[in-house]
Amino acid sequence: MDEQKFEKQKFLHSLWFGFFFVIILFLVKSFETLFDINLARFGVFPLELKGMSGIFFAPLIHGSWEHLLNNSAPLLVLIVTLFYFYREISYKVFFLVYFIHGFWLWFFARDAYHIGASGVIYGLGAFLFVSGLIRKNSHLLAISLLVAFLYGSMVWGIFPRIETISWEGHLTGVAAGILLAFYYRQFGPVPNIGRWKHESDDDNDSIMQPDDEYWNLVEKRTEEERSPRNDSEHWTNSSLN
Numbered sequence: 001m002d003e004q005k006f007e008k009q010k011f012l013h014s015l016w017f018g019f020f021f022v023i024i025l026f027l028v029k030s031f032e033t034l035f036d037i038n039l040a041r042f043g044v045f046p047l048e049l050k051g052m053s054g055i056f057f058a059p060l061i062h063g064s065w066e067h068l069l070n071n072s073a074p075l076l077v078l079i080v081t082l083f084y085f086y087r088e089i090s091y092k093v094f095f096l097v098y099f100i101h102g103f104w105l106w107f108f109a110r111d112a113y114h115i116g117a118s119g120v121i122y123g124l125g126a127f128l129f130v131s132g133l134i135r136k137n138s139h140l141l142a143i144s145l146l147v148a149f150l151y152g153s154m155v156w157g158i159f160p161r162i163e164t165i166s167w168e169g170h171l172t173g174v175a176a177g178i179l180l181a182f183y184y185r186q187f188g189p190v191p192n193i194g195r196w197k198h199e200s201d202d203d204n205d206s207i208m209q210p211d212d213e214y215w216n217l218v219e220k221r222t223e224e225e226r227s228p229r230n231d232s233e234h235w236t237n238s239s240l241n
Helices: 003-035 049-060 065-085 092-106 118-135 139-150 166-183 212-225
Strands: 196-200 206-210
Touching: 003 049, 003 065, 003 092, 003 139, 003 196, 049 118, 092 118, 092 166, 118 139, 118 166, 196 212
Parallel strands: none
Antiparallel strands: 196 206
16 A cells, blocks of 8 residues: 555544544534433532443533534544544543543542533643654644644633633543653654754755654654553533533
8 A cells, every 4th residue: 555545544534533523422412402401410420429420421411502613623633633643542542531531520520510522622632732742743733732722722721710611621631631641652653853964965055954863763763662562521611510
């Protein structure tokens, strides 16, 4: 398979999973609207057995159509980015962010129903940004910053500013994303922020070219990193009902 065809298939797979997950969110909200019911009781309710179901269901439930629409675009972009650049571990990272942030939310949050996918958004955004720093990859940093810009005041969402916003969901998402970025620090795209050296072409014009010795070292390290491991929401934020 040629490289262009491989890249196309990888992108289509990333896009497919992103759309599939977002469509599930729309189906859940449509079900609520059609039958005029409120599924918020299936959200995370901290430290009560009934609230543990929210670890599984809370990211799928949204307080309003506006809430869902605000979450859909950044969620789709982040899922596509994760699955495109981290093909080997994409499912692991996605579902670990999903469940780790939900469990921490159940354990630490206020006594209220916490719903929405923004905790997952914060988790994926934090993972991509921190991993981009660790991996020295400018593409991941740029995409994460773009999502933060499009999503609004993302940074402020982790602080308790508005009572009806589950800042705990955002904070636990960020914490889960950072944790996973360090745990999977050996996985991901190769660095593209590196040392460069001046070399002259035939006309003695100074140009910038990669240091071959450095980039060969990167390629070698990347192959080693791919070897098996030894040990083996919310509004644009999160809504409380």
